[in-house]
Amino acid sequence: MKHTYHIQGMTCNGCRTSVEDKLSKVSGVTNASVNLEKEEAVIQMDSYIDTATFQKVLSEKYTISEKRAEKNALVSTDNDANNFFAKGETEKSKLQQLKPLLIILGYIAIATILLNYQRENWNSAMLDFMGLFFIVFSFFKILDLKGFPDSFRMYDPLAKVVPAYAWVYPFIESALGLMFLIRFEIPIALIATLVILGITTVGVTKILLDKKSIQCACLGTALKLPMTEATFIENAIMIAMAVVMLTRIL
Template sequence: MTHTYTVTGMTCNGCKASVEKALQAIDYVTNVSVDLENAEATLTMSKHISTQQLQDALSSKYTIQAKTQTKNVFASATSLEEEKPLVKQLFPLFLIFGYIIAASFLLNFKPFNLSNFMLDFMGLFYSVFSFFKFLDLKGFPESFKMYDPLAKAIPAYGWVYPFIELALGLLFLMRIQIPLALLITLVILGITTIGVTKSLLDKKTIQCACLGTALKLPMTKATFIENSIMIVMAIVMLIKIYG
């Protein structure tokens, strides 16, 4: 007999392998196939096994439940399953944004220069966010392609994206090739924002990969706003340069 289950908490290929190994070790399970993108596990068993037995075999990081026909569950991070207020879930993102804004302001406090403030903000934004992606360079592409159209179409893009962010951060902070960096920002964040918007409209519950997989953040309107701020800054700076 074959049954399909929803497994939440998986964020990378390492999680997928861990779940497969744990389920395959259960008596009477003859075959296991885990789909990371759709957060599903298909089990073939020679004897009925209760969902509780399956759950007991897994780490507490993962939750397994029988898949229903009326609910389509997309990939989800563990933090999405916890009944925490959205503000608490997004606290790491807000905290990092606060630090970046404060640092950018202090760097341009006397005298205050709006253009330099925005360039420093964008440079620090890319540098900090790329750092978190590098913490799990192997797992990031799997999470990123769940909503970024280009990463989904070209898997290699997900692997090089953290390096692109780091390079852009350095260009902004060192004031090198600013027009080119701004144009690239519009392109890559524009593509990501399209994917984010589609996920929000489809009401899919997935993990945001903006801070890699080290911090489990839900895809929300905050992610859209985060990208929009960077896009608006890039447009303003281009107008200042070519206006």
């Protein structure tokens, strides 16, 4: 069962993530997605939940009212052709949503190649890629330093327990990026990468297994990206690089 609500009082992405988090935690809610521009929340639930219940969990600055209710459409599995096209549209939609992430990763890869194409030994290419990765991704997080922590705490296990960690995380990434680029204390930087990305990957994996729909904060809140398998793969690539470099150094 899916219902759509109008929400007044949201002024920034921090508000949006806070509202989305509180609505998601209401008993009986299977998924909650909030759109800041439309001032709208689409909530999927096992059985009908009255608006007053949602209002109780929200801050007084927010007002929620129901716009419409609609049941999830049942898709017939008898027509294989329809299922094929529906699947294709879903995959296309995911690719469109992840377009900013793919473009940024492409630029980082190109920059890495340009920095290393004249070198006889490409062993340092991984360090350059990791350094550029952390610098670029931390930049987007710092763009909305107020909204990022709320989004990050929705899936990072350590940030949920230690809220201050979410605030300093972008600066940790910046520091690691600089360490990789200037080749400063590389073993420490690699171990730190394994720890922080390992923790985040645990949270991402849980979200994916629970099939929840939340915003990924890998590029901050300036670019709205869904939490998908691509986020897991992105972290896995960095972790794999850190492991490879550690085995070469140690």
